Amino acid sequence: MKSITDDRNPRNADAASDADGDAVEQRLLAAVGRGDRIAFERLYLRQHALLVRFIARHTARRDLIDEIINDAFWVVWRKAAEFRGESKVATWIIGIAYRCMLKALRQNVPPVEQDMDEGFELAGTESGEAEQRELSDWVRRGLDLLSPEQRMTLELAYYLGQSCDEIASIMNCASGTVKARLFHARLRLRNSLPALGGDDDLAANAPVRK
Amino acid sequence: MNHAPNPHRETWDLIPWIVNGSATAAQCDSVEQHLRECADCRDEFALQQQFQAGMQAAATGAYDPQPGLQRLFARIDAEPSVLDSGRPPSMRGGRRTPWLAAAVIVQAIGLALLAGMLLGRPAPELAAQPAADAGYRTLSSATAQRGATIRLVVSPDTSLAVLRHLLGEARLQIVESTADNAAFGLAPSDASLSTSEDRTARSVAWLREQPGVLLVEPIVSPGTAH
Numbered sequence A: 001m002k003s004i005t006d007d008r009n010p011r012n013a014d015a016a017s018d019a020d021g022d023a024v025e026q027r028l029l030a031a032v033g034r035g036d037r038i039a040f041e042r043l044y045l046r047q048h049a050l051l052v053r054f055i056a057r058h059t060a061r062r063d064l065i066d067e068i069i070n071d072a073f074w075v076v077w078r079k080a081a082e083f084r085g086e087s088k089v090a091t092w093i094i095g096i097a098y099r100c101m102l103k104a105l106r107q108n109v110p111p112v113e114q115d116m117d118e119g120f121e122l123a124g125t126e127s128g129e130a131e132q133r134e135l136s137d138w139v140r141r142g143l144d145l146l147s148p149e150q151r152m153t154l155e156l157a158y159y160l161g162q163s164c165d166e167i168a169s170i171m172n173c174a175s176g177t178v179k180a181r182l183f184h185a186r187l188r189l190r191n192s193l194p195a196l197g198g199d200d201d202l203a204a205n206a207p208v209r210k
Numbered sequence B: 001m002n003h004a005p006n007p008h009r010e011t012w013d014l015i016p017w018i019v020n021g022s023a024t025a026a027q028c029d030s031v032e033q034h035l036r037e038c039a040d041c042r043d044e045f046a047l048q049q050q051f052q053a054g055m056q057a058a059a060t061g062a063y064d065p066q067p068g069l070q071r072l073f074a075r076i077d078a079e080p081s082v083l084d085s086g087r088p089p090s091m092r093g094g095r096r097t098p099w100l101a102a103a104v105i106v107q108a109i110g111l112a113l114l115a116g117m118l119l120g121r122p123a124p125e126l127a128a129q130p131a132a133d134a135g136y137r138t139l140s141s142a143t144a145q146r147g148a149t150i151r152l153v154v155s156p157d158t159s160l161a162v163l164r165h166l167l168g169e170a171r172l173q174i175v176e177s178t179a180d181n182a183a184f185g186l187a188p189s190d191a192s193l194s195t196s197e198d199r200t201a202r203s204v205a206w207l208r209e210q211p212g213v214l215l216v217e218p219i220v221s222p223g224t225a226h
Helices: A015-033 A037-055 A062-082 A089-107 A129-144 A148-158 A164-171 A175-192 B007-019 B025-037 B039-057 B066-077 B098-120 B131-135 B160-170 B197-208
Strands: B150-154 B172-177 B183-188 B213-218
Touching (some): A015 A062, A015 A089, A037 A089, A062 B066, A148 A175, B007 B039, B150 B160
Antiparallel strands (some): B150 B183
């Protein structure tokens, strides 16, 4: 019988492959620390799409997305030799990109409106595009309800698949803070966000137990 | 007071990590067991799954990374010192500044001076030769004091960082240079490394495959050329 949690993120469905990926990236990063440009290029290409997706949630400006990614990898190039394996390589890079993004967004006020439809293609097949768009709009409305910290925490968890400890490391806070932010974010979503597709009992009206 | 664990709250806290795939197997089992019995938590689990799916679907990058990567390489080329220091210096700023270009030029001049000093310093076995021989050498002259085994010419736009990377990978060092630094004589960087023709041939073959290398050839010493 199919388990209730079987539909969870496939990223976890193959933990061994995830570990293999990190081992590959650790080798690449070690080579980058020795000045290996080919390894640097491979690492850049491995992380690029993920970082674009993450940063694009905060700005639709491609020039700014490019600048943030390159600022982050500029730090990666210079600091690779100092990486001591306290976290996954991807988490380390995301943390750097996160700080670069905060800095870039602060310097580029007012914050750019998130307009994911402009310049980016929605995922999915042509036939499912409308559904994907509806789902994305629903998510966007939900994220708009949250504080910046809550939104970022949710994005790191659901967009990049980071664990609680990894998010704490990236956001430089305690794991308890991560849990608290997520708790309040979800409470807000559950009580405020109309359910998608009219399934009212799913979100809007369900009581919260604590 | 009763401090018994609240299964709803525990499940609620674990749901995001189940949804994003970072929970442990034990946490998955615990949540699954609870979800079988609790409709409210099942609803919350479904909501979070839906939300995560919506975030994953939001945008995908039909986005060529190469232009950005090439700009980054150009930026790195402007600061070649990173490759030389054992510990990379801390980040000094987000944007390239004119003094970085000046630093590159200073380093290039330093390299040229170093090559000049090496050429001007007579090796013991050559010290007895006429002074006229010590002042000027060309790469077509007899093998250098420290035994150049390879002649290398790189394209004019090759940065110092790339040149150093090539030499480091091939474990070679510059022991000769023409007056205009257009061509270099190379020798193994470590005295313990073999100078055999076989190793030289391998190094030559590798260098020929590298971008920016215009000419590379083994130097045949007078003693072996017939």
